[in-house]
Amino acid sequence: MRPSMLLALLLAMPMPVPPAAAQSAVDIPIPDIPYTKFVLKNGLTVLVHEDHKSPVVAVNTWYHVGSKNEKPGKTGFAHLFEHLMFSGSANFDKTFLSALEGIGASDLNGTTNKDRTNYFETVPASMLDYALFAESDRMGHLLGALDQKKLDLQRGVVQNEKRQRENQPYGVVEQIVTGNTWPANHPYSWTTIGAMEDLDAASMKDVTDWFRGNYGPGNVVLVLAGDLTPAQAREKVEKYYGDIPPGPPVARQRAWIAKRSGTHRGSVQDRVPQTRIYRVWNVPGADTPEEALLDLAAHVLGGSKTSRLYQRLVVKEQLATSAFSSDDSSEIAGQFGVNLTARPGADAARMERIADEELRVLMKTGPREDELRRAKTAILAQYARVVERVGGFGGKSDMLARCMTFTADPDCYKTYLKRIQAATPAMVKQAMLAWLGDGDYVLQVDPFPAGLAPTLTTLDRSKGPPPGHPEKLHLPPMQSAQLSNGLKVVLAERHAAPVVNLSMMIDAGFASDSHALPGLASLTLRMLEEGTRTRSSLQIGTELEALGASFGAATNLDGAFVNMNVLAPTLPRALGLYAELVLDPSFPQADFERLQRDRIAAIAREKTVPRAMALRVLPGLLYGKDHAYGLPLSGTGTEAAVARMTRADLVRYHQAWFKPGNATLLVVGDTSMAALKPLLEKAFAGWRQGAAPSKNVAQVAQPDKTVIYLIDRPGALQSDIVGAQLAPPRNTPDAVALNLLNDVFGGTFSSRLNMKLREDKHWSYGAGSSLVAARGQRILFSGSPVQTDQTAPALRELVREYADIASARPITQLELKAAQDNETLGLPGAFETIAQLSNGYATILQYGLPEDYYDTYTDKVLGLGAAALNALAARTMLPKQQLWIVVGDMRKVEADVRGLGLGEVRKIDADGNLLP
Incomplete structure (x- = not known):
């Protein structure tokens, strides 16, 4: 179908109208992360953010070096060095992860990408000196402990990581896409993990030269966020980092988008259950005006269940089990991608053709105002939640470090969000026409046939700082109430961020599945968001996006959970939607059949992933297949059982187990019981009491032999x-x-x-x-x-x-x-x-x-x-x-x-x- 014909068809179709509450835009302010900045004489840039709600401090260290700083023939060095930096330094000759785990660090890891290497940990405030001593020692004194044994060990670990990645379904894709989308001499034309032969060839001289050239404090941003003051931070940072030599100047890469022309295709066979199509364009990178516009385009095209690709390919045509798009922004360039996973037996070529039609219609007309408003709300709501966490991926320290490293402006996220707010449909359309109209690479993956100067003072590193002590928790107390229908409500108040989490806990879980229909519990929960008495799946997704809320339902062995995370200002509006999702799912027949096929495909995927294969069969071998716990540990059930299920089975399951006396509503966040209870009484007034079935979790004997x-x-x-x-x-x-x-x-x-x-x-x-x-x-x-x-x-x-x-x-x-x-x-x-x-x-x-x-x-x-x-x-x-x-x-x-x-x-x- 030509794009013009498709556009006419779409315009002729009645568009679902969201409830009135969702029509108005949600006013989500741009978050502010205050900071104090100082620079040591050796060039180390330090940002300090105070957050005293919990006695922890996030330590986030960003080295402005990644795989793009490598050279052909010496790839994988940045990632290899990430591992070597965990293996001990001259005065802290311990396995870093073990040592930091030992002081109670959370959000603890290190990562490498094309542009930077970062190390982060959130530690008890009493352990901050210990963490700074360790981090500064590996920055300034790593080579004193590096030897051939450590190099060989970490080389082997990295090579096993590479094997583990490539042993997964679709594990061949990254190497193929990378090599086919960037020019041969482009800094992004090799993968971050590198080539096996380059890792094999890495010598002690290679790695020591790499360290000396890239890991000096003049190439580092350190962010401390949490329970400390700027004065305390400065004293400690001067003490531990001040005597480290600055290191040589590091060359910086300029933007190199490498826009391509024409369409180039590739194909590969892998041990996968479903055909998957990857489509990639080279586009401008992070912190450019185009980034915000293409992020919005990606959300409208394939960023959620309300997106055009999902609604057309997964819901309407039912050619795909997943369809999404994303804009991946790196420092000197980015890539816009579309990812389509074909339903088993579906026409993959038709799936790809329809996805292209949807893209071209969007490029021709731009997004509708309501689509763009929802995309903006989703992105702004994501950033509003950042203020909850000081450390880890996406926390406040991470945001400040990224902005400072790549733009020298710790507030660069505000510039990005202002661009999001200011975007118009015409601006998004223009960005798509400029960058997605030409120059794509398409890879089809098919299943195999059935078968500066240092400070003069120095620190005595012969012994580290004294250890800190465990901090006892004083969590907000749980307040309890009961609604008139018998539903128990438990509330824990926390007012540090404008966020409220709702979790309806049902005493059910995998153990409530019958032996004839394993997987029924999780499929029933999965279908809650596919439609209710008054709302379609698309209307639900539209309303959630408009409210800046997220919804999810999950099951474990013993329970079912219906969760909604909302912004506090939208809680009263969101509760009506939440209650309807819990109480009045309609289980639409067409969506049931689609998700039934999706579930069967998901089980087939599980049976190709090594760990998932083991965990599917393990419970049956250990408990016995007739035991309440003897089902695949994923809870997805079996292909035969899912194929036997009917919509009526889901209705009966929901009616049997979803009773107010068999549930507890847990509410955590920025509200009070006085404000909450009247809202809940109104929202759940129609939920009637009744008895739920019982579960029989029998005791079993241990295996009697190996x-x-x-x-x-x-x-x-x-x-x-x-x-x-x-x-x-x-x-x-x-x-x-x-x-x-x-x-x-x-x-x-x-x-x-x-x-x-x-x-x-x-x-x-x-x-x-x-x-x-x-x-x-x-x-x-x-x-x-x-x-x-x-x-x-x-x-x-x-x-x-x-x-x-x-x-x-x-x-x-x-x-x-x-x-x-x-x-x-x-x-x-x-x-x-x-x-x-x-x-x-x-x-x-x-x-x-x-x-x-x-x-x-x-x-x-x-x-x-x-x-x-x-x-x-x-x-x-x-x-x-x-x-x-x-x-x-x-x-x-x-x-x-x-x-x-x-x-x-x-x-x-x-x-x-x-x-x-």
Whole structure:
């Protein structure tokens, strides 16, 4: 269909009219993040932001060096150095992640992209000196501890990370798109992770030269945000950073958009269940006028469920299971992309053709005023929520650091948001015509056929600062009330940001699924937003965007959750929509059929991802397939069961389980019970009482012997090894001790499993263990993706680690202290945002924990000794009764795994069925 004909058709179609409340624009002010700026004599730029709501400080360090500063033949250096910076420095010769975990750091990591390398952690205020000492030491004294052993170890870790990425479905895409969209000598023409051969060739001289040339304080922005004053910050920064030499001047790249002409196509086959099409244009980068306009264009075209691509391809034509667009802005250029995932069996060429039609119609007419208003509201609302967090991705320190690094103006986000506010349909149209009318690259991925000067003073670094101390929590108290229909309401007030989080907690979950229809609970919850008694799916999405609100429904083993995050000024307007979404879903037949097909496709995708493959079959093997918990851990069910479902099944499920007496409404944020309760009485007046069904979560026995299950994934670049057993429920008296035990075993970076497989053997990018929360017996499982040729040795080491922690190698006082520090020192940073608070209170309510559970958690943790943990390990960890699942290329690993003689070996398919 020609664009002009499509436009005529669209204009002839009646457009849904949102409720009147959503028509008016929401007045969302541009956030202000006050800061104090100073520059040390060595060139280090420092920004300080005060936020005293929680006793934590975010430390955010941005080095203005990324993969674009590399040269062909020496790619991957920036990312490799990100890893090396975690491996210890001359006066802080410790594994950085382990050491910072040990002082309670949250939002702790480092990342590298094309333009910068950043390191960030949010630490208890009492631990700020420790963090600054560590950060400054690796900035100024890294090379004193760098040796060939560390280089070889981290080189192996990075190469395993590369293998792990490429072992995922669609993992080949990044390399192909990068190489085909930028000129050969462009700084963005190689991936950040680099080439294997370049990593292999990296010498000690290469990496030391790279460090000396790029990591001096004159090339760094440091942001401190949180519970401190500018005077305190300046004193500490001068103390720890002042004597570091500035480093040489660093060359800066100018904008190089590399706009292309014509259409270029590529295709590749991968082990994926669905055809996916990527379409990419080179466009202007960050902090340009065009960025804001193209961001708005991306939102209107494919940024939400109300977008043109989603409505046309997913809802109306039902050719795709997902369709979205984005504008990815980097420092010297950007890329605008469209991503289309075809429904299995659908005509991918027609899907692509219709997406192009939608793009061209939008370029011809520009967005409608209502579309543009919703896109603006969505972007402004996202930034309004930034003020909740001091650290991590997208927090206040991150915003200031990015702006200062790339524009020398910490307030550059305000310029961006003013451009968003000022944009008109004509401006968006012009930007699209200028940049998206020509020069695209299309990649189709198909499934394989079925088959400055230093300060003169110096710091004595022979010993670090004294350690800080755990900060006890004093969370806002939970207030309780009951509506006239019996619905329990729990409110926790916090007024630091104009945000309110609503969570309707239903006592249901995967355990409420019948054995005949696994996946019914999660599909019912997924369909709540597809239509109500008075609103269509498009009207719901339109109204949410107009209110600056977000909505989501989720399920876990024991519960269902209907969540809405709203801005406080829009709460009264939003509650009517929220109540209707909870109480009056219409489950439209056409949308049910579409989501039914989407769910079947999603299950097929899960059965191609190594870890997901293991976790789908694990519960059935451990609990038994007839147990309430014996369903795939994703909750999606099985293809056969989903195919059998009807709309009536969803209606019956909702009517049976959604009862006010079977629910609790948790509200957290900027409101009060006096203001809230009348609004809730009105919104939920129509919800009638009634009895809900009961669930039967039976006790089961542990495995009586070691059994190893093998799942073949031909061509896999890695093997994923999962070990599992049963553990006591979430509310067991041993719950706190179990958390500590898991920390020592595999729950932290410094755990035994990760240290063995990543840091010692460097066979894996990362290994760990987790406890799955449940009211009944929980799953304790370990997950270890390892390189294929080390599958059997890795499994042997894992078995040894289980035996060691059970009895052979008891937990030491040092390990206990590290786990205690990890559990207590990071608590303040875990309750910074409204969403984090809501999750914490939801845990208390769902599992029947004491109201002061988190306020008293620190004392409980510090009261445990090594003897208690070792006794718990002896009766909980079962090395001779482990269930193991190995997902990998069985042609390469099966014989070696069998040769270990660890126990009975059984081959199963991706549904857990035994194979000959």
